[in-house]
Amino acid sequence: TSPQFNLHLTDWINEKNDDVVLQHNCLHFFHSFQTSLSHQMISFCMSESPWKFDIKPNTLDQVFTFVELYKQNITSEQLYYWSIPIDIIENYQRYVNQLSIGDNTSSIMMMGTQLLYNCTSPRFGPQCQYSLDNYLSTDVSLNEIINSYYVQPYESKILTCYIHLQCNRGLISICLDWSEICDGRIDCDDGSDEEHCWIIMNNKCKDDEYRCNNGQCISKIFVNDSLNSFDCLDRSDEHQISSIYFQDNNTLPIFENENIICSWREALTYSFSSRSVFTSSCMHQRHSLIAQAMFSYEPDFLSYNCFFALKCRFNIPLYDNSYCSDFCKNEECTEMIGQYCPTLFYFPSVPIAYGHVYFAYTIQHVMNSTNMRLIPPEYICYNEQLCNEFQSNGTLLIFDGKICRHIQDFLPLVDINRGDWYFSYVRPIHAQLSHCNKIIHGNNSIVCNNSNMYQCMNSLKCIPLSYIGDGIQDCDYADDEEQTLIDRMCSIDQSMIFYKCETTNKCIHRTRIENGYCDCQLDEYGICDDENIELNKMKRKIRFSTICNNFVDLLPVIINGQHHTDETDCQFWPCNNTYTRCDGIWNCLNGADETDCESSLLKCPSYHHICVSPVTNQLVCLPIEKANDRIIDCLGGTDEPALCSITNDFNQQQKFLCKGNNISSCISPTYLCDRRIDCEYGDDENFCNSNSTMWNFVPNDPSNSDAQEFFYAYFYKTLFKPKSVESLLIESKNLDINT
Structure with missing residues (x-):
C-alpha cells in the first residue's frame, strides 16, 4: 500500500507577485504522546512564493474534471487515497453535494470544470509537482517516513544566531x-x-x-x-x-x-x-x-609553535587533531613547549567560566605530566573583586592582574589521571565558583529592594528568590543554601518555589523534585515524598472506581490492629461492575468485565475475548472459559494476566509474557515492535508490520498490523492512564483507627 500525501492549504496563496507569502501546501504530521495522553499536529509547509517556481504542464498523469469524476461515481474517500490535496477533495465534495440537491447554476457548472490530477506515486500535489527525496518504495505511511528521517544522524557544523543584538x-x-x-x-x-x-x-x-x-x-x-x-x-x-x-x-x-x-x-x-x-x-x-x-x-601571547604543541599535547578530544601525529613525534611536543612557551600561561587562552576565570599552567607542570592522558590545570585564576570568601589560605599567585590559586584549593579530590577535561575540571570549577558570577547584582537598590530578590548576608549582592536552595552557591557565604533560610522562605512562599516534605516538614527547592535523589526522608513504606510525586498522591488518594480492581493502590491503614487497603474484603465487591465494565482493563482475572465490548478489530461471539494467536499472529476469539486457566492460548499471555503479576497500578513493567511460560520471561509492552528482539523466540517482534512502539504508536495507521492495534488497545489503559488528582475521592491518612 502506498502512503497518502494529502496536502493542505493548496489554495491559501497570495496570488499577487509580492513578498507577502502565507504558509501553504502543508503536510500534517500526527504525533502522539501516550505517556501524557496528549497529541500534536506538526505542519511542514511551503513558505516561498509559488511564482518562484516554473511548474511545467503535467502530461504524465491522469487528469479528470469534477464532471468526469462524478459520472464515474468517484467518492471523496477514494480521492483521499489518491493523495489528492484536501482543498480539492473538499471542493469536489461541495460540488457533489450541490448536484445532489439539484443545483445546476452556472457557478456549479463552472466548478465541474476544475481539473484534478491522479498522481503516480511518489509524486503528489495539485499538479503532481512534489515528491520526497528520502521516499522509499517500502514506506507505507507519511508518519513512518518522517519518523525515519528524524532518526538519521545529522551533525551540524553551523549555529543559529540571534542577529538583533551585536x-x-x-x-x-x-x-x-x-x-x-x-x-x-x-x-x-x-x-x-x-x-x-x-x-x-x-x-x-x-x-x-x-x-x-x-x-x-x-x-x-x-x-x-x-x-x-x-x-x-x-x-x-x-x-x-x-x-x-x-x-x-x-x-x-x-x-x-x-x-x-x-x-x-x-x-x-x-x-x-x-x-x-x-x-x-x-x-x-x-x-x-x-x-x-x-x-x-590563538592568542598573541603564545607563538604558533607553542600554541599548536599545546593543542596536541593536551589531547583535547574536541576536534580532528590527526595532524598531531606528524607535528609531534617522539615527545617533540613536550620539547617544543619547553622551548617556545612562556613560563606561565593560560590554556585555553579565553575564560572557562563567568568571563574571568582561567586555567593556568607553568612549563614545569606540563613537562612533569608526560604520562597523563589529559593535563589538569595547575592554577585557577580569577578576578578577586568578583570572588570573595575562600576558606583556604593556599598558595596565591598574581598573574595578568588576577589572583591564582592551586587547583587543589578548589578540587582537593580531583583525579588528575581522568581523561575528561569538561567533566573533570570545567564543570566542577563552575560549581565551586558559582558565587563568582559577575551578573550577581550588587549595589543596586532598584534591583535588590524588590520583594522577588534576596540580599546576601554581609554583602551587597542580591539574587532572585528562585535561586535560594537550588544547590548552587550564589552568595559569598553560601547563606542562600542554608536550610534555615530555605524553611523560612518556604513558609511565606507564594510562587511555588519550594516543596514541603510531608514526612519531615523540611522544605526543598522545586528543582530537587524527582531528580533521582531522595531529598525528603523515606516514610515507613519506603516512599520518598519528593520522588514519584504522582505515585505519592495516588497512594494516599484514589478514585472510587479503583477499589477492588486487583491492584493495591492505597497505602495501608490500621483498623482494629489489622492493615487494610483498597483491596481488603473484595469478596463482597464484584469485579464486573459499572466502573470496571469495558474500560479496557481486566479487573476480573478472567476478563469477564471486558467481554461483549464494542471493538472495531474483530466481531466475537458473546463471552469471548479477542486475542492474538501465538501460531499465526492473527486475531482470534477465545472463550472466556479458557481465560485464567493457567494455559496460554494468546500471544503475550494476555489471557493469563496472573502469570505476569504486578503489585500495583504504577508498575508498568513485565506485562507481556514471552513464549516459554516462564515468569522471568515477562517484558514491558514498551519493548514491543522496537526492532530489538527481547523474547527468546522473537515473539515481541514477529507480529509487527511497522516500527511504531507503544511510545509513538499511531492508532489506525495503515502500516500497523491487526496484532499491533490489539496490543496497543490492550496495554494502553494500564500503561498510560491519566493520574488526575481532581477526581480522587478516597483518602488514606496512615492513622490507627479503632472501632
Missing part, C-alpha cells in the same frame, strides 16, 4: 543564541545580553499564576500538566526536567523540543546531567562548537 563574546566563530539572552550569565563582553534583564527577574505574577525560574508568568493550571509540552521557556513548570535529553538537530520539531531553554545552571544542579555550562541552548552542537572554539583561538 555581541562580541571573545570567540569570533561563536555567535549569540537567543537562549543565552537573560539567562543569568554574561556572554557578551559588554554585558549587553544581560542588560535590563533584572526587570524580568523582578516580575510579579498574579495569584492564579505560576512564576517560572526566569520570571515568566503562566497560569497555574499548566503546571505539571505534561512532560511533553513546556509552558515556561526554561521548562521549570514541569518536574523531571533533569530527564530531558540534550537535543541534536535530528530531534522531532515537537513542543518539548521547540523554543525551550536548557539553563547552564542545570548543569550545576544535576550532577549526572549532560547539560552544558557553556550555553543555555538545548542543542548539543552548540556546546561542542563552543568548546572547540575555546581551544581554536
